[in-house]
Amino acid sequence: MKRKTKWSLAGAVVLAGCAGAAAWMLEPAIAPIAPPAAASFAAQTVARGARVVAQGDCMVCHTASGGEPFAGGLPLKTPFGTIYTTNITPDAGTGIGNWSPAAFTRALRRGVARDGHLLYPAFPYIHYTRMSNQDIEDAYAYLMTRAPVQATPPANQLIFPLNFRPLLAGWNLLYLRPGPVPADGNRSEIWNRGRYLVDGAGHCASCHSALGPIGGERSPAFSGGNIDGWDAPALTALLQAPRPWTEQQLALYLRHGWSPEHGAAGGPMAPVAHSLSTTPPEDAAAIAHYIMSLQNPAAKPPALSAAAVIKPAANDPALLPGRTLFAGACAGCHTGAAPMMAAGSRPSLALSSAVAGPKPDNLIQTILNGLPWTHTGQSSYMPPFAGTLTDAQVASIAMYVRAEIGQRAPWQDDKQRPLDARGIEQRVTAIRKENQQ
Ligand code: HEC
Ligand code: HEC
Ligand code: HEC
Structure with a gap:
């Protein structure tokens, strides 16, 4: 997986302006230690650490495609070039084997490596800094008891x-x-636990918030972001979804990567749900409780509100190519008569934020890449169509699904003009290019 942060040259200038600050913020090295023996950590501490590391998705970023877990080397792309994740296995020479707990804690709290160099914020330490000492110590124990990889x-x-x-x-x-x-003493324990997980290890805002010119998260938090060519929807408008989310549905989605009322977690959200599925159900429940407390029932984003539902003209010729292609490529799994639909276990595409949301990006990505991850107890595989459909065909299908199944007005471009087939096709071409980089 690659990631793109929206850093810009303007940002570089701001950074340069702040360079003066560097002089007094240089950090000392922390002395190396002999790698601690795995047996020196209590089994319970290690088990708790596994949970923290799953909550933090550490493995997702620190494992290269096809590489050893935690051995690093995954490229994260930014407009300024590529940052590779580091090896966080306990190898003394190439990993963090000779990092003391203090060095590890400083990295998570302040983004500083053991030798004192500053780490790039592609490593979400601005969130991990919220973690408790106990959680950081447990994560350390877990990582230090993995197999060292050179x-x-x-x-x-x-x-x-x-x-x-x-x-x-x-x-x-x-x-x-x-x-x-x-x-917050005025809030329940579960609310506080949820906020702790969302803002800390879960680092949800790093994808679900818009990023400013130098990659800082803009406020208000959770108002929607973009990551790897996927749209990470706002987490503050869940009551405005085609079918309003409930706390239970959200907890289910977070743990299983799927909800019968909202569909599947695709793209960069899939590994997040996959990690959470390995933690106890109370984690997803607390996260869901906190996220639901951020909802504003009065807010009505026009793209998602019930009022935005339209009825397309019967036999609109612009939808004809998409209808034909859908019948051939998609209907076998996605119409009312498809076996999974009949069994009630596959949500209508009309309920998916990929279809009803403000941008075509996630629908295009889903068609191009399919859905590789199998969630618990459901056969959730969808084949990728990148190799079999042209950009124009993907665009026709997307347009048809949006209008006739989603019954939504056309998506709009940046200037609020409706996107026609040609406009969607250009988006398909751009997304394909981004995926290949
Ligand atoms: C979004 C991707 C991402 C996630 C998630 C992530 N990291 Fe990292 N991490 C990075 C990147 C990128 C670097 C290297 C930054 C640099 O070189 O400046 C890094 C560096 C580090 C370092 C410094 C290692 C060194 O040798 O300098 C440590 C320690 C670390 N991460 C631990 C963790 C832990 C623990 C977690 C989970 C709680 C985690 N990371 C999750 C991207 C990530
Ligand atoms: C082999 C069966 C299969 C085929 C063929 C297929 N899909 Fe899917 N699709 C799935 C499954 C399984 C999911 C996961 C969600 C679920 O279980 O309903 C899914 C999910 C989706 C989603 C995301 C909805 C959500 O869950 O948020 C969209 C959009 C989608 N498909 C569109 C299409 C389109 C368009 C086509 C044709 C180009 C297509 N699919 C072909 C099986 C299929
Ligand atoms: C690595 C980036 C990333 C992180 C971290 C992340 N998300 Fe997501 N999330 C996404 C993307 C991209 C989507 C859209 C994917 C889709 O709909 O298939 C998404 C979709 C969702 C959705 C479905 C929204 C909708 O309208 O359909 C929810 C709910 C959600 N995320 C909650 C969370 C929570 C809670 C966290 C923190 C525990 C989190 N996400 C962390 C990228 C991320």
């Missing part, structure tokens, strides 16, 4: 001045507020 990631390819790490001190001044936040 592996060095490729060198980062970042352009000047972004390749000059001390500039990150300026970024930290702007965006890093270190340390946990105290529990």
Whole structure:
């Protein structure tokens, strides 16, 4: 998986402006230690650490495609070049084997490596800083008891001045507020637990918030972001979905990557749900409880509200190519007569945010890539169509699904003009190109 952060040259200039701050924020090295013996950690601590590491999706980023778990080397793409994740197995030479608990804690709390160099915020330490000492210690125990792997990631390819790490001190001044936040005494335990997981290990806002010019999260948080060419929908408008989310449905979706009323978690959300499925159900329940507390029942984003439902003209010739293609490629699994639909276990496409949402991106991505992940107890495989359908065909299908199944007005471009077949096709071409990079 690759990631793109919206850093821009303007941002580089701001960073350069903050360079002065670097001078007084240089961090000392923390002395190396002999790698601790696996037996020195209590089994219970390690088991708790497994849960923390799953909550934090550490493995998703720190494992290259086809590589050893936690050995790093996954490329994260930014407009300024590529950052590779590091090896966080306990190998002394190439991993974090000689990192003390203090060095590990400083990395998570303040984005500083053991030798004192500043880490790029593609590593979401602005969220991990919220984790408790106990959780950080447990995660340390878990990682230190994995098999050491000797592996060095490729060198980062970042352009000047972004390749000059001390500039990150300026970024930290702007965006890093270190340390946990105290529990809110006016709220329930489950709410506080949910906020802790969402803002801390879960780092939900890093994908679900818009990013500013130098990759800082914009407020309000959770108002929707973009990651790897996927639209990460707003998490504050879940009551405005075609079928309003409930806390129970959300918890189910987070644990199973799927909800009968809303469909499947695709793209970068799939591994998040996959990680959460390995943690106890109370984690997903607490996250769902907190996220539902952020909803504003009065807010009505026009693209998703019931009022936005339209009835397309019968036999609209513009929808004809899409209807024919859908009948051939999709209907076998996605019409009322398809076996899974009849069994009531496959949601109508009309309920999917990929279909009803404000952008065509996730529908296009789903058609191109299919859905590889099998969620518990359901046969949820959808084949990829990238190799069999042209851009124009994908666009026709998307347009048809949106209008006739979703019964939504056309998507709009940045200037609020309706996207026609040609406009959607251009989006398909752009997304394909992005996927291949
Ligand atoms: C979104 C992707 C992402 C996730 C999720 C992630 N990391 Fe990282 N991590 C990175 C990147 C990228 C770097 C390297 C940054 C750099 O080189 O400046 C890094 C660096 C680190 C380092 C510093 C290692 C070194 O040798 O300098 C540690 C320690 C670390 N991560 C631990 C974790 C832990 C623990 C978790 C889970 C709680 C985690 N990471 C989750 C992307 C991620
Ligand atoms: C082999 C069966 C199969 C075929 C063929 C298929 N799909 Fe799917 N599709 C699935 C499954 C399974 C899911 C996961 C969600 C579920 O269980 O309903 C899914 C999910 C989706 C979603 C996401 C909905 C959600 O869950 O959020 C969209 C959009 C979609 N399919 C569109 C299409 C289109 C368009 C085509 C034709 C180009 C197509 N599918 C062909 C099986 C299929
Ligand atoms: C790595 C990026 C990433 C992270 C981290 C992430 N998400 Fe997502 N999320 C996405 C993307 C992309 C989608 C859209 C995928 C789809 O609909 O198939 C999504 C979809 C969702 C949806 C469905 C929304 C809808 O309208 O259909 C919910 C709910 C959600 N995420 C909640 C969360 C929560 C809670 C967290 C933190 C525990 C989280 N996400 C962390 C990227 C992310």
